[in-house]
Amino acid sequence: MDQLVFYWSGQNIEIPSMLVKSVLNSNNNLKIIQLTDENTSKIDGVNELLRIKKTENILMDRIKGYSLISTENNKTLFVDADTIILKKIDFDKFEKGNYLYKRSTSYIFNSKYNSVYPELANKETKDTMPFLAGIVIIVNEENFFKELNLMSINLNSNLKKWFGDQLLLKQIYENKSEIFKFIEKDFIKVVEKNDINKNANLVLLKEN
Numbered sequence: 001m002d003q004l005v006f007y008w009s010g011q012n013i014e015i016p017s018m019l020v021k022s023v024l025n026s027n028n029n030l031k032i033i034q035l036t037d038e039n040t041s042k043i044d045g046v047n048e049l050l051r052i053k054k055t056e057n058i059l060m061d062r063i064k065g066y067s068l069i070s071t072e073n074n075k076t077l078f079v080d081a082d083t084i085i086l087k088k089i090d091f092d093k094f095e096k097g098n099y100l101y102k103r104s105t106s107y108i109f110n111s112k113y114n115s116v117y118p119e120l121a122n123k124e125t126k127d128t129m130p131f132l133a134g135i136v137i138i139v140n141e142e143n144f145f146k147e148l149n150l151m152s153i154n155l156n157s158n159l160k161k162w163f164g165d166q167l168l169l170k171q172i173y174e175n176k177s178e179i180f181k182f183i184e185k186d187f188i189k190v191v192e193k194n195d196i197n198k199n200a201n202l203v204l205l206k207e208n
Contacts, residue, residue: 021045117162
């Protein structure tokens with residue numbers, strides 16, 4: 001089965017609702033799985049809802065949720081909730097395996113947070129966090145997020161709060177690079193945040 005998985009926690013569900021709407025417009029045969037906490041509302045159009053206990057570490061909650069997904073006999077796309085799907089996803093182009101997305105841009109970690117994240121201080125993001133956690137594909141393979149969930153136990157508390165998911169992806173890749181492949185750049189467009197224009201209007205129209 002082809003399936004899309006996302007995690008969202010919070011009372012404002014506008015962002016994940018846009019994701020689900022875009023999937024229904026472009027991939028109406030795709031199973032949509034929402035991962036969330038005990039209180040967040042179910043998004044209209046979702047096929048399956050899985051709830052997990054909320055902690056103060058949202059990214060670790062997401063990894064735990066991802067680890068619950070059955071992937072061995074499925075083609076599964078894990079995405080950030082602020083993703084928009086604009087065309088039909090061709091899962092047939094992906095062979096059996098685990099796919100990561102390499103970071104295409106890099107910058108020196110923001111010195112403003114050096115004291116909070118000394119592990120990342122004064123380092124290039126391409127070196128510390130070479131893969132974007134916002135998109136992962138698993139095709140007919142065991143769910144490696146189960147292992148990431150166990151690895152997360154040993155993370156420093158600051159990294160459990162933020163950035164830890166990307167560091168874990170780097171760690172498991174370094175330990176098991178032979179089980180990973182890479183998502184081509186033309187599969188997804190990563191749009192960086194524009195701090196000047198904070199608002200954007202998006203109209204999704206289904207093609208006839």
